[in-house]
Amino acid sequence: MSEPTSTSHSETKGTKEFTQVDPESPIGKDYEVDLESHEHPQNKSFFVKWLLLVVIGTSSLDVTFASSAASFTETGMAKEFHVSKELTILSITLYVFGLGLGPLLTGPLSEVYGRSIIYRSSFVLLTAFTFGVAFAPDIAVHLVFRFLTGLSGSSFLSVAGGSVTDLFENKQVGNPMAFYVLCPFVGSVLGPVYGGFVNQNTDWRWTYYVLIIWSFVQTIALFLFVPETYIPVLRKWKAAKLRKTTGDPNYYAPLDRRTQTMTQAVIVSCYRPFELMLFERMALLLNTWTALMFGILYLTFQAFPVIFGQGHHFNVQEVGLSFLGTAIGMVASALTQPYFNRFLAKEGKRVGGPPPPEAWLFSAEIGSICIPVSLFWLAFTTYPHVHWIVPIIATVLFGFGDFLLFNSVLTYLVVAYRPISASAMASNSALRYIFAATFPLFAGQMYARLGTVGATALLAGLMTLAVPLPYGF
Numbered sequence: 001m002s003e004p005t006s007t008s009h010s011e012t013k014g015t016k017e018f019t020q021v022d023p024e025s026p027i028g029k030d031y032e033v034d035l036e037s038h039e040h041p042q043n044k045s046f047f048v049k050w051l052l053l054v055v056i057g058t059s060s061l062d063v064t065f066a067s068s069a070a071s072f073t074e075t076g077m078a079k080e081f082h083v084s085k086e087l088t089i090l091s092i093t094l095y096v097f098g099l100g101l102g103p104l105l106t107g108p109l110s111e112v113y114g115r116s117i118i119y120r121s122s123f124v125l126l127t128a129f130t131f132g133v134a135f136a137p138d139i140a141v142h143l144v145f146r147f148l149t150g151l152s153g154s155s156f157l158s159v160a161g162g163s164v165t166d167l168f169e170n171k172q173v174g175n176p177m178a179f180y181v182l183c184p185f186v187g188s189v190l191g192p193v194y195g196g197f198v199n200q201n202t203d204w205r206w207t208y209y210v211l212i213i214w215s216f217v218q219t220i221a222l223f224l225f226v227p228e229t230y231i232p233v234l235r236k237w238k239a240a241k242l243r244k245t246t247g248d249p250n251y252y253a254p255l256d257r258r259t260q261t262m263t264q265a266v267i268v269s270c271y272r273p274f275e276l277m278l279f280e281r282m283a284l285l286l287n288t289w290t291a292l293m294f295g296i297l298y299l300t301f302q303a304f305p306v307i308f309g310q311g312h313h314f315n316v317q318e319v320g321l322s323f324l325g326t327a328i329g330m331v332a333s334a335l336t337q338p339y340f341n342r343f344l345a346k347e348g349k350r351v352g353g354p355p356p357p358e359a360w361l362f363s364a365e366i367g368s369i370c371i372p373v374s375l376f377w378l379a380f381t382t383y384p385h386v387h388w389i390v391p392i393i394a395t396v397l398f399g400f401g402d403f404l405l406f407n408s409v410l411t412y413l414v415v416a417y418r419p420i421s422a423s424a425m426a427s428n429s430a431l432r433y434i435f436a437a438t439f440p441l442f443a444g445q446m447y448a449r450l451g452t453v454g455a456t457a458l459l460a461g462l463m464t465l466a467v468p469l470p471y472g473f
Helices: 046-072 074-081 090-101 103-113 115-134 139-157 159-167 174-201 206-225 231-246 262-279 281-310 316-321 324-334 337-351 357-379 389-416 418-465
Strands: 015-019 029-033
Touching (some): 029 231, 046 074, 046 115, 046 159, 046 174, 046 206, 046 281, 074 139, 103 139, 103 159, 103 231, 115 139, 115 159, 174 316, 174 337, 262 281, 281 316, 281 357, 281 389, 281 418, 357 418
Antiparallel strands (some): 015 029
């Protein structure tokens, strides 16, 4: 009796054919689905890629803007809810804590379901929870919804970095990554500018009414302009479509063969970022460095009212405007990216391929010097007899170095740990937002005890100790 012959398949374009190891398998031959050239996210038009990037970037700006916009709501909340001002600071702390915790959950979810559904559901929830924040009847309800809002918006601070690498090759990723990194950091320092105007002229709840409108607009934009870009999910969708249209069950994508359950993925996502820091000395040092810098950035939301409000007698609106110096420095820093792109291109030619990951730390070497210099400058010009423009100029240098540092380190993590870039970014985000959540809690007491000069000089000293870090790799 002759052996039964397997049905022949003409290999579909965009698939890879291979024979299973088990010859007794009833399936016989499977077809691994791949994307064709026109289906690949990196082959989208320049306009489409940058439209996606702008929508994702402004969404991340919205998320961080909402964190710091609360920095001037404290007096109004304390008066209305009859609580201490120290308790109202938790409005920032819990929101930021949610931002740090969320990536541990959204990371594995995005690797199974894709990025677009995470973005859209995140902003639907963020908009809904902001209603709870704005209309809270007491401080407890307000704080719970602030935490949930931060948790919902956190995907844009981890998953979005992956969207940049989905759309752009390594040699093209410099400018897009700089734009993406700029958005959330500028959002952090523009929040107090907006918050100062609102709380100087109207009720503190208007801070959140406007955020509801903005979040709703961003939600619509995400649904209209941000399709899926995660290649494993696109391949899975294509395989499912081929199985349905051809009736052949042998088409598959690697994600279809995933053996890890969602529960296991979440557990791994929770410990892998910390495992990475435990066994990768470079990741630990860079994450600690950026976390300290990020904590100082959020500490300024409590320090500037002391430096400029008490020292220079600025009103709430004017204190908010004092954050523009940091924002200007960040934007100016982002404009230097073409220079660093040329440096990276030279490094690529030198090694005959993509520039080594360590080359991305070149801008951090400059930033590491700018930050302590700017903080010492700020510390010794906070005296009331020194014109207020002098410390403001110091904050421009602070913002300049701040962006150089973060853009350099975050891009390095994505490039150096590309196979596990989500975990690398999550480890950085988790540590950064732990510091950012806790630093504002002791800022008031530190400035009251040490004074504006002593407290700011202490921060400058800490950042001085970190200057050699980028030179050691």
